[in-house]
Amino acid sequence: MVFARLGRRPRLAALAAAAVLVLTPAVACSDDGEGRYDGSETSAPAGTTTAPAAADEPDDPAAAQAEITRNWTAFFNPGTPTAERVKLLENGEQMQAVLAAFGGDENAAATSAKVTGVEFTSDAGANVTYDLLVGGAPALPDAQGTSVLQDGTWKVSVKTLCGLVELSGVTVPGC
Template sequence: MPPPPTASAPEDPAEAEEQVRDAWARFFSPETSVEDKSRVAENGGDYQLMIEALVKDPQTRVLRVRVDSVTFTSDLHARVGYTLFSDGRKVGPDDPGASVRQDDTWKISAKTVCSLTKYGKDVPQAPIC
């Protein structure tokens, strides 16, 4: 179990925001392997098969992201405003996503990755969802 948040923001918010944005960019890049996508997702190894299904699904593999805002709610959590695009057309979401700091690395939250399955044709959610 991770330690409870202790501050309202990371020690270096600018660096932390850069790491958050990088994790999101890597996760949504078509050049990033399933293994690397799993590394930038919270507990990604636990649901790597779902991430692989997201990569292979014809509807989710074309999703691209624009991170619009990063707001730290503690030194371990951030709210991420983002927009998803499919073939250049906005497809969602209506609610913000999240990033978490795990093993001293900022990652996309498991809940956010789980929310991506609704954009696929046949992407089953992992039990973690």
């Protein structure tokens, strides 16, 4: 497949493997929705005040960061089934063809991601810094991606997925 012509360029091969991982069917936990703000009002104990969350972050930034980290780890885990990845990708239902494009490639089994930072850009968006790992070693350290809150779940953005596909040198319909 794509990797045969990349044999002499290990960094490009690692990036291609990363893109394949993202697109390969692969059991992981997904968020069950607990811990998210449900819109109900609560009152503070007497003698305390509550400050509203900043407009550039979610109501509970710590919970949102934990969910982003959990969901990104699952999305980039080669053991996560495609059906779960669909739920963890922005517009996942429309991106199923992209997710299936590289199905079955053995190089994807060695690729994963480790979130190293989350910075909120709004109450429904975040910049994510992550290391893309191949065989446990950083192939693309300090990579930048984005996460979006869609349908109550923090998801890997299509922009991030398509950026990795583009880095691999592969053209995939939908990106």
